[in-house]
Amino acid sequence: xxxxxxxxxxxxxxxxxxxxxxxxxxxxxxxxxxxxxxxxxxxxxxxxxxxxxxxxxxxxxxxxxxxxxxxxxxxxxxxxxxxxxxxxxxxxxxxxxxxxxxxxxxxxxxxxxxxxxxxxxxxxxxxxxxxxxxxxxxxxxxxxxxxxxxxxxxxxxxxxxxxxxxxxxxxxxxxxxxxxxxxxxxxxxxxxxxxxxxxxxxxxxxxxxxxxxxxxxxxxxxxxxxxxxxxxxxxxxxxxxxxxxxxxxxxxxxxxxxxxxxxxxxxxxxxxxxxxxxxxxxxxxxxxxxxxxxxxxxxxxxxxxxxxxxxxxxxxxxxxxx
Numbered sequence: 575x576x577x578x579x580x581x582x583x584x585x586x587x588x589x590x591x592x593x594x595x596x597x598x599x600x601x602x603x604x605x606x607x608x609x610x611x612x613x614x615x616x617x618x619x620x621x622x623x624x625x626x627x628x629x630x631x632x633x634x635x636x637x638x639x640x641x642x643x644x645x646x647x648x649x650x651x652x653x654x655x656x657x658x659x660x661x662x663x664x665x666x667x668x669x670x671x672x673x674x675x676x677x678x679x680x681x682x683x684x685x686x687x688x689x690x691x692x693x694x695x696x697x698x699x700x701x702x703x704x705x706x707x708x709x710x711x712x713x714x715x716x717x718x719x720x721x722x723x724x725x726x727x728x729x730x731x732x733x734x735x736x737x738x739x740x741x742x743x744x745x746x747x748x749x750x751x752x753x754x755x756x757x758x759x760x761x762x763x764x765x766x767x768x769x770x771x772x773x774x775x776x777x778x779x780x781x782x783x784x785x786x787x788x789x790x791x792x793x794x795x796x797x798x799x800x801x802x803x804x805x806x807x808x809x810x811x812x813x814x815x816x817x818x819x820x821x822x823x824x825x826x827x828x829x830x831x832x833x834x835x836x837x838x839x840x841x842x843x844x845x846x847x848x849x850x851x852x853x854x855x856x857x858x859x860x861x862x863x864x865x866x867x868x869x870x871x872x873x874x875x876x877x878x879x880x881x882x883x884x885x886x887x888x889x890x891x892x893x894x895x896x
Contacts, residue, residue, distance in 0.1 A: 577630050578646060580853050580861040580878075581639070581870040586614035586622035591776055594667035596755065601847075601866025613663040615868035616843055618656045621764045628861070636870075649840040649873030652893050657762060659821055661843055661868060661891060664693075664756040670749055671782070672704070672725055672770040675763070676792040677744025684788045686767075691760030692803065692816050693750075694739045694823065694889060696847045701753035704729035705740050705801040713795055716747075720769055720786060725749075732801060737887075739803040739815050739823070745794035746801070757845060759821050759891055767792065817894070824890045828882040835877050840893040842871035844880070851882040 585603070593611020597603065614622040617636070624636040631639055636657060640647055644655050652658055675689035693703065704725070707716070711728045719725050729747065732740055734754050742748050747769075750756065767785035776782045805813040811827040826832055828851060836842055844853070845868045853861045853869065855878035863869050871878065880888055 578643070578872045578875050579629050579859065580855070580863075580875070581626050581631065581636075581872070582628045582861075582863070582867060583616060583624035583636070583870070584627050586617065586624065588612040588614070588622070589777065591774060591782075592666055592668040592670050594665040596665050597663060597866075600755075602864065603866070610665060612665075614660065615663060615845070616657065616659070616661040616870055617762065619660050619762050619764060643872070646874045647841060647870070647872040649838060649893060651839045651895050652841070652873075658893060659843075659891070660760050660762045660764075661845075662758045662760075664750065664754065664758055666750050666752055666754045666756075668774070669751050669772055671768040671772070671774075672729070672747065672749045673766050673768045674747045674789050674793050675744045675765055675767065680792045681744070681765070684767075684791050686765035686788070687761070687763035688744050689761050689763035689765055690743045690818065690820055691758055692739060692741045692818070692821070692823065694757040694759075694815065695734045695736055695754065696757055697734060697753060697755040698736060699753060701734040702751045703732050703734050703740065703754060704747075704749040704751070705732050705742060706730040706746050706748070706797060706799070707795065709798045711795065713790065713793075716790075716793070716795070723770060725770060730801070740801040741803055741816055741818065742801065743797075745792055746797055747793055757847070757889060759823060761820050819894060822892045822894055824892070826880065826888040826890055827885065828880050828888055829885045830882070832880045833877065834880060834890075836871050836873055836875040838874050839895055841873050843891040844869050844871065844888055845891075846886055846888045849882065849884055849886045851880055851886055851888060854879040854881060
């Protein structure tokens with residue numbers, strides 16, 4: 575099988591109790607009324623695997639495609655046979671739980687998978703998130719906050735405005751507030767340790783499980799770094815929003831055409847919440863991409879062109895080269 579073309583996928587929706595219902599309308603998706611807390615866009619995680627919806631590979635799971643064409647799709651800089659990231663949309667009608675994820679150093683000790691992530695804010699109306707602890711917060715302070723529910727005294731608030739972004743390494747306590755619409759890029763993991771859930775109940779009518787003991791084992795109480803990403807311009811129309819050992823996010827401002835190259839080292843994932851675009855590749859092949867659609871560019875696709883009918887911000891996710 576030598577099919578190499580831009581891959582689009584069927585979204586995998588999650589109806590968590592804090593979720594909203596904006597995603598189908600915002601991105602013109604056919605979906606019944608309901609809760610759409612998350613849309614898993616590109617994933618080989620067993621809790622929500624992507625299935626191809628376009629071209630000759632339509633109907634195949636992403637893991638099946640990688641089993642046949644792994645290096646050609648993933649790239650030489652990617653280690654392992656699975657897609658290394660989980661890319662999702664988050665739409666919050668209510669605050670998410672106060673939570674933390676393990677990192678590569680401590681995940682095995684708590685029987686979890688490491689999860690470092692970042693959030694790029696898509697919401698039009700300003701909101702906020704909480705990311706990290708205020709300097710000087712001790713383990714005892716944190717335990718007291720769990721007992722009293724007084725997290726406002728110890729969590730670091732950060733404005734969530736369109737085009738902004740924050741980095742959330744494993745070990746950093748965080749919570750997303752109501753109103754946020756987020757593109758989340760993370761290691762391929764579904765491990766979350768909740769420590770406080772605002773008195774909420776799950777879809778079964780019972781309080782959701784908390785994981786205080788494991789959370790206390792993985793929280794980095796010495797972490798006082800500013801979580802806000804500081805974009806860096808790298809070329810005309812291109813800004814690097816975040817560069818980490820696990821993923822790189824660039825913001826491409828496309829006015830007409832922008833040339834790109836998938837040269838074999840890493841896949842590209844493209845997403846635009848601003849408007850549609852198309853991808854031209856190969857011998858005059860074209861793949862249209864609707865607003866709010868994620869598309870996976872195989873690492874060995876070669877030269878391609880992003881073409882937008884109007885000024886459009888396209889987000890580009892890649893694996894680190896080094």
